[in-house]
Amino acid sequence: MARVSLKGVVKRYGAATVIPRLDLDIEDREFVVLVGPSGCGKTTTLRMIAGLEPVSEGTIRIGDRDVTDLRPGLRNCSMVFQSYALYPHMTVRDNIGYGMRVRGESRARIESKIAEAARILGLEPYLDRRPKHLSGGQRQRVAIGRAIVRNPDVFLFDEPLSNLDAKLRIEMRTEIKNLHRRLESTVVYVTHDQVEAMTLADRVVVMNSGVIEQIADPITLYEKPANMFVAAFIGAPSMNFLAVRLTGDAVELADGTRLPVPQERAAALAGFNGRSVMLGLRPEHMAGGEKGPAVVTLVPRTIEPLGPHTLVIGELAGTRITAQVDARFPCRPDEPTRITFDMNQMHVFDRETGKTL
Amino acid sequence: MKRGAVFLLCLAWLFVTLFPIYWALVTSFKPPPAVNGGPTYLPWIDFQPTLQAWIDAFSGIRGDFVRPFVNSTLIGLSATVLAVAFGSMAAYALVRYTFRVRLLAGVLFALLGIGGFLLFRDLGLSRADSLGAAFVLALAASILANRLPLPGPVLGNNDVVFWFLSQRMFPPIVTAFALYLLYSEIGREGVKALDTFWGMTFCYTAFSLPIVVWLMRDFFQALPVEIEEAALVDDVPRIRIFLEIVVPMARPGIVATAMITLGFVWNEFLFALLLTTSDWQTLPIFLSGQNSYRGDEWWAISAAAMIAIAPMMVMAVLLARLMRSGLVLGGIR
Ligand SMILES: Nc1ncnc2c1ncn2[C@@H]1O[C@H](COP(=O)(O)OP(=O)(O)OP(=O)(O)O)[C@@H](O)[C@H]1O
Ligand SMILES: [Mg+2]
Numbered sequence: 008m009a010r011v012s013l014k015g016v017v018k019r020y021g022a023a024t025v026i027p028r029l030d031l032d033i034e035d036r037e038f039v040v041l042v043g044p045s046g047c048g049k050t051t052t053l054r055m056i057a058g059l060e061p062v063s064e065g066t067i068r069i070g071d072r073d074v075t076d077l078r079p080g081l082r083n084c085s086m087v088f089q090s091y092a093l094y095p096h097m098t099v100r101d102n103i104g105y106g107m108r109v110r111g112e113s114r115a116r117i118e119s120k121i122a123e124a125a126r127i128l129g130l131e132p133y134l135d136r137r138p139k140h141l142s143g144g145q146r147q148r149v150a151i152g153r154a155i156v157r158n159p160d161v162f163l164f165d166e167p168l169s170n171l172d173a174k175l176r177i178e179m180r181t182e183i184k185n186l187h188r189r190l191e192s193t194v195v196y197v198t199h200d201q202v203e204a205m206t207l208a209d210r211v212v213v214m215n216s217g218v219i220e221q222i223a224d225p226i227t228l229y230e231k232p233a234n235m236f237v238a239a240f241i242g243a244p245s246m247n248f249l250a251v252r253l254t255g256d257a258v259e260l261a262d263g264t265r266l267p268v269p270q271e272r273a274a275a276l277a278g279f280n281g282r283s284v285m286l287g288l289r290p291e292h293m294a295g296g297e298k299g300p301a302v303v304t305l306v307p308r309t310i311e312p313l314g315p316h317t318l319v320i321g322e323l324a325g326t327r328i329t330a331q332v333d334a335r336f337p338c339r340p341d342e343p344t345r346i347t348f349d350m351n352q353m354h355v356f357d358r359e360t361g362k363t364l
Numbered sequence: 365m366k367r368g369a370v371f372l373l374c375l376a377w378l379f380v381t382l383f384p385i386y387w388a389l390v391t392s393f394k395p396p397p398a399v400n401g402g403p404t405y406l407p408w409i410d411f412q413p414t415l416q417a418w419i420d421a422f423s424g425i426r427g428d429f430v431r432p433f434v435n436s437t438l439i440g441l442s443a444t445v446l447a448v449a450f451g452s453m454a455a456y457a458l459v460r461y462t463f464r465v466r467l468l469a470g471v472l473f474a475l476l477g478i479g480g481f482l483l484f485r486d487l488g489l490s491r492a493d494s495l496g497a498a499f500v501l502a503l504a505a506s507i508l509a510n511r512l513p514l515p516g517p518v519l520g521n522n523d524v525v526f527w528f529l530s531q532r533m534f535p536p537i538v539t540a541f542a543l544y545l546l547y548s549e550i551g552r553e554g555v556k557a558l559d560t561f562w563g564m565t566f567c568y569t570a571f572s573l574p575i576v577v578w579l580m581r582d583f584f585q586a587l588p589v590e591i592e593e594a595a596l597v598d599d600v601p602r603i604r605i606f607l608e609i610v611v612p613m614a615r616p617g618i619v620a621t622a623m624i625t626l627g628f629v630w631n632e633f634l635f636a637l638l639l640t641t642s643d644w645q646t647l648p649i650f651l652s653g654q655n656s657y658r659g660d661e662w663w664a665i666s667a668a669a670m671i672a673i674a675p676m677m678v679m680a681v682l683l684a685r686l687m688r689s690g691l692v693l694g695g696i697r
Pocket of ligand 2: 051
């Protein structure tokens with residue numbers, strides 16, 4: 008078990024710089040999730056930690072060793088791939104035991120470790136099957152089994168659940184979380200699914216075009232996003248953004264609607280008076296009807312009942328807005344409806360840089 | 365309507381391909397008058413079949429049949445095994461590693477190789493010695509030169525593969541003559557290469573390598589790289605990854621390639637004609653000899669031809685089955 012640290016890591020493919028410069032410290036036994044949109048460099052980062060991809064610049068340390076120039080096999084990592092990457096011609100037993108056999112461990116030890124992994128992952132009935140005859144979830148378990156018998160310093164997961172159906176994904180998510188608690192190991196986990204990131208992680212690393220936008224625990228990420236990218240990426244449905252002008256104790260929308268800002272928020276933003284900024288408010292911080300001082304009129308275009316609550320999607324001052332209202336809130340498409348904003352929960356971003364003010 | 369037309373075309377093609385085989389087959393059962401007196405087509409109707417040609421063939425009246433058969437089998441199998449083994453390794457390396465060969469370094473190799481040979485020979489070394497010395501010198505110099513930032517184009521993996529294949533593009537007679545000269549030179553140095561098992565095996569291995577590399581490269585390229593990466597992360601040495609993971613995964617491809625290679629070698633005529641004389645004569649040479657052995661005795665030649673193609677027919681059937689069962693292409697997963 009060990010810390011992982013990336014210092015000034017740069018990755019170029021020919022002339023294209025995929026990761027401009029990345030610093031990341033992962034604590035011992037921490038579960039860190041790398042999340043971001045497709046192509047942002049998550050897999051590349053993971054593969055550089057594993058040693059499958061050389062770094063162009065910078066250093067990578069695992070524990071107290073500098074592993075930057077070490078070949079993958081010597082880094083004592085285990086990797087679980089999105090495609091499972093099981094050895095197709097070997098049984099489950101051989102798949103799990105192959106690495107130990109190559110390292111020349113004793114037969115008895117190999118058998119006992121396979122048995123233990125099979126017990127933990129519920130693979131006992133399948134030990135003599137080939138991967139071809141397993142379901143997706145079972146294959147993923149075999150891949151995880153192959154990873155845990157190594158007793159690695161670090162577990163690396165690259166979107167391990169994205170080939171599973173929704174229900175199985177939630178099950179395996181819980182299993183992976185339990186496994187982490189039980190093995191007390193350092194985990195670096197890559198996903199593009201923000202829910203997976205939030206539910207699994209001790210800390211989430213939000214990446215965008217090779218740059219880390221924010222590193223924080225899930226709640227902080229949700230409550231105090233560092234910038235508009237993180238604010239928009241975390242949370243579903245996504246945060247709403249409105250161009251507004253700060254006028255002391257209120258914000259003014261493009262159509263002239265004034266929304267009063269609570270005292271202490273106004274005080275904190277006093278320095279930006281008169282400035283044009285981006286107002287961010289999550290759908291779940293809105294309510295149907297007139298429940299407070301900040302009320303707007305929204306013309307719903309689409310109404311999506313989800314059961315516990317309903318999403319109202321409409322236009323406000325020329326911007327698309329999604330509001331979350333009570334399931335039984337009366338509203339119909341194209342009939343203007345009143346929506347209350349909880350301005351205590353508002354986020355304010357700089358319009359140019361996107362940074363939180 | 366369209367299907368019907370396609371079906372008819374297929375039938376016509378089938379007839380074109382099957383008829384020669386049928387012709388050889390029935391001819392081998394014909395008595396001489398049924399051959400010489402104009403065409404006859406159907407046994408028992410046009411002529412009375414006889415086993416005489418086959419009896420003659422197996423009793424050895426028409427020359428020793430067994431020996432070329434054994435030769436062909438031995439040479440074919442060993443050349444196939446060697447070519448597939450080395451060719452697969454080369455193909456794997458070409459798929460998984462990036463090679464960068466500077467054209468100038470290659471030119472340097474050729475210049476030093478030829479020039480060095482001439483120089484060493486003029487300095488009084490024996491031919492074999494100067495050849496060896498020039499080769500080592502040229503190889504060492506070009507490997508070093510490849511590290512330098514020489515100007516000019518840099519060749520990559522595809523160029524290497526093309527270079528392999530290009531050896532099969534010029535007329536084989538060119539290689540065959542060169543090999544004949546090389547073998548007789550080697551023979552003069554005291555190592556018999558002409559008309560030997562090793563001489564033939566070596567030349568057929570070299571002859572088959574380009575095809576093997578080309579075919580196996582496609583099979584390896586189709587394998588998912590993550591499986592090997594999983595093994596790499598687990599600290600499995602490359603050679604074990606190749607032997608214990610890649611080869612089993614590519615086995616259907618290897619089997620198909622081996623069969624195709626064996627077919628090539630089995631049927632090869634030109635090299636065998638130039639490089640063998642008696643001891644290691646192969647079937648195709650023996651067959652062509654049948655023609656003049658006692659004049660045009662077509663029934664005997666047909667029987668011999670049937671014996672020669674029988675193993676290939678068995679193999680073709682096996683290969684077809686393999687392909688039908690999806691083993692060749694969809695073998696992974
Ligand atoms: N071998 C390569 N050569 C050139 N560019 C590459 C190579 N591999 C990856 N890239 C580029 O690097 C960037 C990051 O790729 P990476 O696979 O790390 O993305 P990712 O975050 O894992 O995305 P996804 O969620 O789709 O898996 C992409 O823009 C990709 O095009
Ligand atoms: Mg990826």
